[in-house]
Amino acid sequence: MRTIIVTGAAGFIGSNLSKELLAQDYKVIGVDNFDNTYEKAFKEEHVASLLTCKSFTLEKLDIRDRAAMIALFEKEKPEHVVHLAAKADTRAAVEDPYPYIDTNINGSLSVFDAARKTGVSHIVNISSSSVYGNTPTPWSEERITDEPLSPYGATKRSVELFAYAYHHNFQIPITSLRYFNVYGENNRPSMVPYKWARAMLKGEEIEISGAGTRKRDYTYVGDTVRATILALQKPNGYQTFNIGNNNPVTLRELLSIFEDVIGVKANVRERKSHNASVEETYADISKAEKILGWKPEISLHDGINRLVTWVRANRMN
Numbered sequence: 001m002r003t004i005i006v007t008g009a010a011g012f013i014g015s016n017l018s019k020e021l022l023a024q025d026y027k028v029i030g031v032d033n034f035d036n037t038y039e040k041a042f043k044e045e046h047v048a049s050l051l052t053c054k055s056f057t058l059e060k061l062d063i064r065d066r067a068a069m070i071a072l073f074e075k076e077k078p079e080h081v082v083h084l085a086a087k088a089d090t091r092a093a094v095e096d097p098y099p100y101i102d103t104n105i106n107g108s109l110s111v112f113d114a115a116r117k118t119g120v121s122h123i124v125n126i127s128s129s130s131v132y133g134n135t136p137t138p139w140s141e142e143r144i145t146d147e148p149l150s151p152y153g154a155t156k157r158s159v160e161l162f163a164y165a166y167h168h169n170f171q172i173p174i175t176s177l178r179y180f181n182v183y184g185e186n187n188r189p190s191m192v193p194y195k196w197a198r199a200m201l202k203g204e205e206i207e208i209s210g211a212g213t214r215k216r217d218y219t220y221v222g223d224t225v226r227a228t229i230l231a232l233q234k235p236n237g238y239q240t241f242n243i244g245n246n247n248p249v250t251l252r253e254l255l256s257i258f259e260d261v262i263g264v265k266a267n268v269r270e271r272k273s274h275n276a277s278v279e280e281t282y283a284d285i286s287k288a289e290k291i292l293g294w295k296p297e298i299s300l301h302d303g304i305n306r307l308v309t310w311v312r313a314n315r316m317n
């Protein structure tokens, strides 16, 4: 059985990834400190379902604790690590970047250090489309990444640069995946698709930023997880891939999908767009298609239907 460490396993994407890895017969060691960015109870719920599988172990650790991370890697001798643990709220990072620097940069270095000291054969580092800032779309991986709009994006780009240096100096294969606007089951509660699903199901008002003309490349979590596992299985020096839907929609278009799926007309209130919010996210995924053999399979309509079904069953209190 292949052993893999997944950092951030109690979170939105980490719990979905862990579930799929367990289904594919990996032994999964989930690392998470149940950071207080959002309700711990949600993370406990995600982990409770993973713990029903005997190949899953939870380690309540802070990735910034280098000694603990090295001890864990020495004990488990994982073949791979997928590093998702991070603070990921763009707006909060604008107000107070220091915890973002601490967790995202220092924490990532501690993961890379533990991995290289214990002979991990491939690190998959989860990055973000936020590294591109407001550069013209669609974004290929070669697009400049010197102008992220948020300190969160700046931390994600910094980690990519450290990852490259670790790869260069220690010859560890590292793959950075730039995720784009992920949504689906176990969704992080601060994200637009989750907030809209819950509010519309409860008959409450929803907020739309600006005139709803900004575009986002919403990507279903199951597609994101599939890309991550394909990438994991293809170590190749240092690589960067965009993992997005390649089909950006305006917030107004997204809203009409929600109205269609839920069958109600939304009660909308406009609010000013945040300064750190980009005009458009749009992934050019030709590299992932060619090298990983990956492309998204779940349409936005189907994915929103799955999200709404999950919110209706799990998040209506």
Ligand SMILES: NC(=O)c1ccc[n+]([C@@H]2O[C@H](COP(=O)([O-])OP(=O)(O)OC[C@H]3O[C@@H](n4cnc5c(N)ncnc54)[C@H](O)[C@@H]3O)[C@@H](O)[C@H]2O)c1
Residues within 6 Å of the ligand: 007, 008, 009, 010, 011, 012, 013, 014, 031, 032, 033, 034, 035, 036, 037, 043, 061, 062, 063, 064, 083, 084, 085, 086, 087, 088, 103, 107, 126, 127, 128, 129, 178, 179, 180, 181, 182, 183, 188
């Ligand atoms: N959700 C998206 O649309 C999206 C888009 C681009 C990139 N990403 C990246 O994907 C990854 C996962 O994001 P998510 O949406 O699942 O967020 P999430 O907040 O649900 O998951 C992150 C997890 O990391 C854990 N964590 C935070 N600090 C930690 C620390 N110091 N030690 C151990 N664990 C810690 C949190 O408790 C949480 O469970 C992040 O790296 C994020 O930057 C997400």
